[in-house]
Amino acid sequence: MSATEQKIIDSASEIFLKKGKDGARMQEIADHAGINKALLFYYFRSKDRLFEEVFKNEVKTIITNIIDAISETDNFYDFLTQFVRTYLKFITPRRTLMRFIFWEISKTRGTITSYFWEVFNQRGYNENPIVSKIKHAIDSGQIRPVNPEHLILSLLGMCIFPLMAAPLIEDILRYKINLDDPAFLKKREKVIVDLIWNGVKPE
């Protein structure tokens, strides 16, 4: 990829993430990239295609990092701790990206799924790796038999929601939740791990 193309992608990502597909302007993207508007069309033919390119990149970034947050350990508690820590660390500075994905998701649906499986297959998984971890932990008696899908929903929900609601929650609770404060993040990590572990640990 040429340097110009890279500059365009970078700028487009920033603008699209902030304003969404509809809110973003090709002129703004061009300005931000320090090039002319016509060049955007030379490289990407249309706004739709440029958006698609950006969207694909960003989704794959998230997927890759979800997978990377899965450690190799066989111990479920270790896996849990590692996952929450790594994942929180990755998404915290990427609030905008998360919001963007969840917003644009409603319009693109099917496409995203294929990106997921593309990355999964690249890594040699033929089942969702988190589901595998949970199943394995159940089979080996490390945790009680629980519904893996619901567990994932709870886990991800607790990680992601605070990010997306943070500016609001901060105000409404009249409570300083500063996502960029490591102390909050550490506390959040502990709360999530404790709650989940409490719910799944064997008697």
Added chain:
Amino acid sequence: MSATEQKIIDSASEIFLKKGKDGARMQEIADHAGINKALLFYYFRSKDRLFEEVFKNEVKTIITNIIDAISETDNFYDFLTQFVRTYLKFITPRRTLMRFIFWEISKTRGTITSYFWEVFNQRGYNENPIVSKIKHAIDSGQIRPVNPEHLILSLLGMCIFPLMAAPLIEDILRYKINLDDPAFLKKREKVIVDLIWNGVKPE
């Protein structure tokens, strides 16, 4: 409010929620309301003002229903069960609304907070009512001393996240999560209540 004005608000809500502020078109709203485009401007002067009106309504709807999901009971477990059930029932058919709020939130921030406190004050609360419930439960020894803010983040996260991620999760997990299936909702309710209660119940 005149019948026409009401029709406009209703139509505008539907379109804005689905396409966002930038994606929505005044023509489409007018068509949907069965009136002429010029009439939109007669009543609301501009797209911005119409959007603001719609946004305020929708946010207040959510806030009101969060509050209504809080039962009068003193028993924390009952409160928890009631809250999750009522809240899940309310938001499940309103996925679009939730997505919309979280997306548009980033641009409007401060405004929303004032809506919250407006409704809180109307109901005579001078503290966040959920925080009050939790504090009271701690003081009366019904639950262990936990951080109320983190508890709320966990609770709401587990309720809201599945909604926003549902179409995706459904595909990725190769698992039929049908939000409109009462069985899923019931199971989800149980999972959330159990997990939270497990984490807060006294020794």
Added chain:
DNA sequence: GTCTATACATCGATAGAC
């Protein structure tokens, strides 16, 4: 209040010089 017609700005996209 409600309509038709239209002004005015801006957007995505293209043509063509270099």
Added chain:
DNA sequence: GTCTATCGATGTATAGAC
């Protein structure tokens, strides 16, 4: 590959008749 200039479509908003 990169630019300037511009087209055509479409968007918000207004004027003015009824």
